[in-house]
Amino acid sequence: MTAPSRPVPWPDSRTAEFWEAAADGRLLVQACGDCHALQFYPRGHCVRCFGSDVGWREVSGRATLHTFSVVHRTWSEAFAADVPYVFAIVDLEEGVRMTSRVVDVEPERVRCDMPLQVVFRKLEDGGAVMPFFIEAVNPL
Structure with a gap:
């Protein structure tokens, strides 16, 4: 009997850059363009200032x-x-x-x-x- 297949990441518009960087051996976290806070897991807004200018930064x-x-x-x-x-x-x-x-x-x-x-x-x-x-x- 074969084991069931594992769930795998399903990149979307918010996470695709993270998964592409991982494939290149780089770890990214989100960075707020307004208050410069870092956060992980990816979200559509900054959890500190609620700004929507979030991008990625290599760590x-x-x-x-x-x-x-x-x-x-x-x-x-x-x-x-x-x-x-x-x-x-x-x-x-x-x-x-x-x-x-x-x-x-x-x-x-x-x-x-x-x-x-x-x-x-x-x-x-x-x-x-x-x-x-x-x-x-x-x-x-």
């Missing part, structure tokens, strides 16, 4: 682990081969918080405040390139 990809959960039982059979995996909320160096996964680290070694660095991986079933995080080798 370093350096982060620290804010919190995490080790997933042992997945909600979908499509992810069953991945368990256990680390679902994470990371604080990017630039002050933006985002969700992702920590990869290439044994789950029992993961800890809050761990220095991280973004990596990009192409999904096997869908072709999308996703940002994940690994333990930073030489944190600043």
Whole structure:
């Protein structure tokens, strides 16, 4: 029996630039043209000043682990081969918080405040390139 296919990102007019940058190995967050606040996830307005002049800015990809959960039982059979995996909320160096996964680290070694660095991986079933995080080798 084959596993069901995984849900994959569906770029739209608001997120296409983010996914194109990820495919090029670059991490983008939204930046407000009025108040210069950064935000993630993509929205049609700034969450700080409610301005509509939001664009994209490349960020370093350096982060620290804010919190995490080790997933042992997945909600979908499509992810069953991945368990256990680390679902994470990371604080990017630039002050933006985002969700992702920590990869290439044994789950029992993961800890809050761990220095991280973004990596990009192409999904096997869908072709999308996703940002994940690994333990930073030489944190600043």
